[in-house]
Amino acid sequence: RKEVEQDPGPFNVPEGATVAFNCTYSNSASQSFFWYRQDCRKEPKLLMSVYSSGNEDGRFTAQLNRASQYISLLIRDSKLSDSATYLCAVRRLSGNTGKLIFGQGTTLQVKP
Amino acid sequence: GAGVSQSPSNKVTEKGKDVELRCDPISGHTALYWYRQSLGQGLEFLIYFQGNSAPDKSGLPSDRFSAERTGGSVSTLTIQRTQQEDSAVYLCAIERNEQFFGPGTRLTVL
Numbered sequence: 001r002k003e004v005e006q007d008p009g010p011f012n013v014p015e016g017a018t019v020a021f022n023c024t025y026s027n028s029a030s031q032s033f034f035w036y037r038q039d040c041r042k043e044p045k046l047l048m049s050v051y052s053s054g055n056e057d058g059r060f061t062a063q064l065n066r067a068s069q070y071i072s073l074l075i076r077d078s079k080l081s082d083s084a085t086y087l088c089a090v091r092r093l094s095g096n097t098g099k100l101i102f103g104q105g106t107t108l109q110v111k112p
Numbered sequence: 113g114a115g116v117s118q119s120p121s122n123k124v125t126e127k128g129k130d131v132e133l134r135c136d137p138i139s140g141h142t143a144l145y146w147y148r149q150s151l152g153q154g155l156e157f158l159i160y161f162q163g164n165s166a167p168d169k170s171g172l173p174s175d176r177f178s179a180e181r182t183g184g185s186v187s188t189l190t191i192q193r194t195q196q197e198d199s200a201v202y203l204c205a206i207e208r209n210e211q212f213f214g215p216g217t218r219l220t221v222l
Contacts (some may be wrong), residue, residue, distance in 0.1 A: 034210065043203055043213040044155065087155065099145060099168065100211060102155040 003027055004090055006103035014111055017078045021106045023088030024070045030101075032091040033064055033071045037084045038105065044087055047073075078110045115141075116206050116214035124220045128193055133217045135187040135204030143207035146179055146189050149216075150200035158202075161187065194221045 006023045013019050025033075033050035048055065050062040050071050061074040071088055085107050089100040115138035125131050137144060146158040157171040161181040172178070176194075181187040191198055199221045205211040 043216050046210050046212060049210060099157040099160050099171065100147075101157070104154045 001026060002104070004088060004101050004103040006086075006088055006106045008104055008106060010107040010109050012109045012111060013078055015078055015080060017110075018074065018076045019078055019108060020072055020074045021086055021088075021108075022070050022072050023103050023106075024068075025090045025101075026069065027090070027092060027101075028069065029092045030069075030090040031093060032098075033062075034089045034091075034100070035060075035062055035071075035073050036087040036089060036102075038087055039084050047086070075108075078108075080110050080112060083108055083110045115208075116204055116212065118202075118204050118214040118217050120217055121215065122218045122220075124222065125194055126222050127196060130190065130192045131194055131219065133189045133191075133202050133219070135189070135214060137185065137187075137204070137206045137214075141206040141208060142184065144181060144187050145205040145207070145211065146187070147203045147205065147213075148200040149203060153200075155203070158189070191219075194219075196221050 004025050011019055035047040036044040037047045038044040048057050048062050050064045052064055054063045059076045063072045085105040087105045088103045091098045091100050117136045119134045142163040144161045147155050149155045159172055159179045160168040176192045179189045201216040201218050203216045204214040
């Protein structure tokens with residue numbers, strides 16, 4: 001079993017839809033959590049960090065559930081430009097350094 | 113992207129040859145990471161440099177892989193006697209509270 005798991009999808013949704021992705025992690029020592037977005041043949045770009053209390057950035061909301069060991073990403077009012085692969089990542093060390101462990105990514109396709 | 117350049121952007125090599133990949137971050141970042149991304153394996157950690165500390169090499173897949181970081185800035189990842197399974201995108205990342213990736217080097221081993 002991989003340390004960080006995601007449903008690879010693809011998730012095919014119409015414009016304007018709300019879509020949610022989950023990501024589970026197996027190591028309870030994980031301390032920091034992130035969502036990255038990756039477009040085809042491009043590098044991953046940080047979408048948002050995930051804080052314990054949950055956080056929102058425009059149409060994007062991230063949540064952390066430590067008891068069940070998962071993080072989620074909610075995208076409201078999907079746009080065509082949201083089509084991409086969404087990678088979750090966890091880090092074991094506290095503080096702001098240390099390697100990231102990535103999930104395989106979830107592919108989102110937003111259709112007109 | 114985000115203050116990190118990598119070269120070359122693409123590299124095609126023959127099995128058995130050595131390759132050297134370069135990561136050039138803007139100054140002031142003490143933490144530098146190498147990852148690789150291949151089909152079926154996702155994004156995997158390779159090695160991590162933090163200031164003057166010994167690097168964390170725990171992700172290097174074999175002794176054919178090595179990396180160094182000179183002067184706390186430029187880093188090179190060397191793969192000796194390349195194999196076809198080394199074909200992947202090699203990504204460098206810097207730490208600025210979060211990790212930001214360079215554009216990567218796409219390595220193809222024929």
